[in-house]
Amino acid sequence: MRKLIKNEQGLTLVEILATLVLLGIVFVGIMSVFSQMTLFNDKTYTKLDTMNLARQEMSEIKSVAYPKLITDITTNIAATTYDDFSVAADPYYLFAKNEDGYTYEMRLYKIPKLVGDANIASLYQVHLQVKKGTQLNSETYGYIESK
Known part of the structure; x- marks a missing residue:
């Protein structure tokens, strides 16, 4: 009978509380990762949206x-x-417009970037920025052919 009393196979209240505290700490750490992932996904969506607009x-x-x-x-x-059209300082013209909460700023360079003999007189570089408020969300470059 004494062997049965000394050989109890149970958990004490202290062990259960310690386990719950450790699980709570791990759970809080995991939950903070989920909130960061949501924020990251929102930023990625905005970036992709403005890239497509650009x-x-x-x-x-x-x-x-x-x-x-x-x-x-x-x-x-x-x-x-x-x-809105304004002549900016050299080397570019500055065009701007507001549409659907976004500001588009286009810089059209006055001096051709590429000049060649392939039936193209010159290629002018275009730099387009898409902003929401004052924050730059996306930008892209392209060329306009001039004959």
């Missing part, structure tokens, strides 16, 4: 501008696509 805007700019002289390109972009 690509779409770049294709619209090229369709409006192609193929003309640089003076016609600037006039055409200002007249059809962008609301």
